Amino acid sequence: MSGGDVIIALDFPSAEAVYAFLDKFENEARKPYVKVGMELFYAEGPQIVREIKARGHKIFLDLKLHDIPNTVKKAMASLSRLDVDMTNLHAAGTIDMMRAAVEGLTRPDGTRPMLLAVTQLTSTSEERMQRELLINASMPDTVKKYAQNAKEAGLDGVVCSPLEAGLVKEACGAAFQTVTPGIRFADSAADDQARVMTPEKARLGGSDYIVVGRPITQAADPVAAYRRCVKEFLGE
Numbered sequence: 001m002s003g004g005d006v007i008i009a010l011d012f013p014s015a016e017a018v019y020a021f022l023d024k025f026e027n028e029a030r031k032p033y034v035k036v037g038m039e040l041f042y043a044e045g046p047q048i049v050r051e052i053k054a055r056g057h058k059i060f061l062d063l064k065l066h067d068i069p070n071t072v073k074k075a076m077a078s079l080s081r082l083d084v085d086m087t088n089l090h091a092a093g094t095i096d097m098m099r100a101a102v103e104g105l106t107r108p109d110g111t112r113p114m115l116l117a118v119t120q121l122t123s124t125s126e127e128r129m130q131r132e133l134l135i136n137a138s139m140p141d142t143v144k145k146y147a148q149n150a151k152e153a154g155l156d157g158v159v160c161s162p163l164e165a166g167l168v169k170e171a172c173g174a175a176f177q178t179v180t181p182g183i184r185f186a187d188s189a190a191d192d193q194a195r196v197m198t199p200e201k202a203r204l205g206g207s208d209y210i211v212v213g214r215p216i217t218q219a220a221d222p223v224a225a226y227r228r229c230v231k232e233f234l235g236e
């Protein structure tokens with residue numbers, strides 16, 4: 001498995017806005033790893049992924065699939081042909097669904113993009129999970145169980161809060177990857193993120209990859225903010 005990276009969340013509404021942003025990194029030796037989410041993918045379609053790949057960036061396609069195993073398998077096969085580097089699904093779809101996803105994602109030559117599971121969304125509180133979803137376990141126990149299911153199904157890791165990364169590593173081992181959003185510099189605004197961590201603390205806490213949006217995309221100098229993030233997280 002690769003050694004971790006800083007992933008910039010491209011939370012922009014259109015292809016034009018994305019290209020204007022990526023143009024700023026044209027002369028950078030290190031091409032940022034980027035995340036394409038539902039907003040952009042549903043607005044611009046697969047072509048946006050091909051364009052960004054052609055510019056030399058690695059892509060985490062964050063579409064959080066959740067459906068019956070056969071449908072997810074076929075959807076994952078389409079995503080593997082798109083040549084993304086990382087994608088994800090909801091662990092709530094069960095081990096069968098996750099196994100089908102791994103099968104669908106695997107290319108004829110045996111390689112495949114990294115596949116991660118979303119455990120419980122960080123927007124779901126323990127109280128709501130118990131009252132509305134009738135899951136009568138604690139949030140840490142649920143996250144742990146979903147991560148173990150993902151490992152059993154052959155996935156590479158989970159997307160989780162940097163505060164849960166240690167718990168996941170303890171339950172699933174050091175090689176099981178953690179990808180964590182909710183990252184802020186010590187001196188930047190939290191925005192709508194309730195629980196945040198600095199890049200350095202995230203690394204020390206067990207995050208392999210961090211997903212960073214506004215602290216870079218909304219910075220006065222995004223390239224400088226990206227460099228700072230890489231320095232704090234990877235020590236480069």
Ligand code: C5P
Nearest residue numbers: 009011121122181182211212213214215
């Ligand atoms: O701007 P910010 O750094 O908060 O962006 C974080 C990115 O990570 C956004 O794309 C957001 O949708 C995503 N994300 C998150 N929390 C999760 C899962 C995904 O913030 N639990």
